[in-house]
Amino acid sequence: MWKIILSIVTPVVIFFIIKKKQETPKDKIPTFEEDEIIKKNETYITINGLQHRVVYVSHMMKNNVPTILFIHGLGGQISQWTSLIKQFSSTANVLAMEQTGHGKSEPSSDYSCYTTERFVNDLNQLLTYYPNDNFVIVGHSYGCCLATLLAIKEQNPKIKTIILISPVFGIPKYQQYLKKLIRIVPNDIISMTRKKDREGDIHSKSVERFIHPTASDDLRYKQFCWNSQFTIPSFKRTLYGMRFPTLKEYNSINIPILLIGGKDDHIAPISNITKIKQVILNSQLLIEPYIIPNSGHQTIIEKPQLVAAFIKEFVINKVGLTDMDAKVQILKTADMDKWSLKNYDKWKKKVSVSDVMAPSKFRGMKVMRQTDDEHCPKVFSEKYPNVGMVIDLTKDTPPYDSEDLKSRNIIYHKLATVSKVPPPLKIVRSFIDISKDFWEKNPEKEIAVHCHYGTNRTGFLIASYLIEIYKLPIQEAIDIFAEYRPKGIKHIHFVDELYLRYSEYEKQ
Structure with a gap:
């Protein structure tokens, strides 16, 4: 098998090294202005020796309401959670962090800083910076793996539930071979592949695979930016260090879990949700998954209102975290004298x-x-x-x-x-x-x-x-x-x- 792979890869490597094609200069990488809620609430904290960008929006009721932790996936950033951060900040504390080498967090040349175990450890330390008695963990894509392992490996009793959006379930065998190979593939080759993939800009294959065909140009442009801003070294190191929960680990989940997916997701198809649901045997509560129509892999930016509504209904009415109920909060604090x-x-x-x-x-x-x-x-x-x-x-x-x-x-x-x-x-x-x-x-x-x-x-x-x-x-x-x-x-x-x-x- 390795001889076959090398016989295919070697001439391609030689060809692209001769071409000397370089990645787009940093000053030409597309950007967009982040929302005020992100800019006003961002900070940087050191975890395991590296600077991480964090957004924390504190609710006026402080620790009397839960904290929701949002975990992005491979190549993700905090800004992908903007709509949900705005939705949930009215009823809960909201927390999000960019993983090593993602977004504005500090990168590292050390592959060990990008392993799944290291990311989970980083997230667990993050929770100690922002203590709360009730955490709701929300993961997207590869972030679902991190959310799952954070809940079961750290055995933190303050994690009350996990929400998995567009979850990935395992890696096909051919991708496992590519994953092993990625460390030795020259950056020039990956750079040229990415350039080809981005032809067409907001209508390129690199964008189309993430979002639904009906998505607006604004969402398309943001997806194009996120794809472009994820550096090749961080991509290689994260992919190489990535692993997914085992069947045994899924079976050990004993807290309530909610599964949400996009009907037209081609990166993490809804069959993944079916498989995960079948192997989660010991959860206190596992309701029928929500499958959102007219949505691709980026459900969190395409249908944020619907995602937020499903999560709130589950967390408040099924899990029982009623302190996050806006009706309860408003009635507790409202001035009932209509004609004051x-x-x-x-x-x-x-x-x-x-x-x-x-x-x-x-x-x-x-x-x-x-x-x-x-x-x-x-x-x-x-x-x-x-x-x-x-x-x-x-x-x-x-x-x-x-x-x-x-x-x-x-x-x-x-x-x-x-x-x-x-x-x-x-x-x-x-x-x-x-x-x-x-x-x-x-x-x-x-x-x-x-x-x-x-x-x-x-x-x-x-x-x-x-x-x-x-x-x-x-x-x-x-x-x-x-x-x-x-x-x-x-x-x-x-x-x-x-x-x-x-x-x-x-x-x-």
Whole structure:
């Protein structure tokens, strides 16, 4: 076998050495500006003698909420987690580190610094820098191997669950031969191979294999940058030192585990998830994996809202880390006096009534006040004569006279919901039925919907209607509401709930 490999490789090596082709100069390597949440929260710490770039976003409730550790894969960087860092930083502490030779972390010429065991040890030491009683470990691609081994090898009782996204399961035999060979392959050869692979830039094979064909040019460019920024020496050393959990190691997992994959992932196909699920026999909790449609290997950047929603639902409702529940946090810290001076000022600054939210005939608005000169039933009915129904989502008696609306030929419908909590399915059904019934009888009329400020509950129900009745994609429905009500749905857990409920609709 080795004679065959050498007979093929040797002439190729000689050819490329003669060509003297060099890798793209460093100053020509493409870059993009990282998000503010990364730049403002980055630091560098020394682990095992090397500088590592770390991002840590501390939650206002400190160690009263869990810490989520994000682990990237081969050639990955912290910036790949940007969307999820932003999503989770509102309800948890968030931690991420770039492995040796990755991103802006210090490289080493020592191959031993790139072994899987060394990476796991680095991560374990990282956890001691940022102590917490409850860690949630989230890995992507090769990072899933590191997450798995971190959980089982270190036997850290504070690691409560692991989330494996696009996991890799073992290495085919032919790749094992290449892995052994990689150490002696000249950098020039790898450089030329990479250049060929990147022909076409954001539409090159190097990008296409990672993301779904429908991905935006912005995501494509970022993937092109990540691929280009991973140096050949670090690639060779990481690949050479890489290993994957054994069947015995998978069997030793005894904490809850969640598996997530992209339906169109060609690097770590969903068959990997099936294999891993079959060999995990001792986990306390292993639910049916989530397979995300219209997504490739980079699910974490292509469908971050859906990934976040799945993780939060699992961690909060299945694992039981309820301190990470945004509803619990908000209710603990919220000022429940809706008409305090501070909240009245906030209400006053809100736009009273939106334009009609095409393609529907909804208007989103803040609650009226009977004594307000600008937003009371009398003024409202005069300004918006085409509104035929008002749906009130507040829990208590409204601060206006609903009979005043009725006297002006506006139907008033009370649909009580709880502040800070996404409306339950029963309320959604009622909202949709009430609206449909009204428009069947009054097709030209408009419906005005309000909670207190006209953002979260109002946005949630209007978005639900747009998704169910108009068959709009989840994000498009959310964006339409945000277009008409500045800043849109404020609470992340409302957005998460929309993705959880309607992900099936996106598959159709």
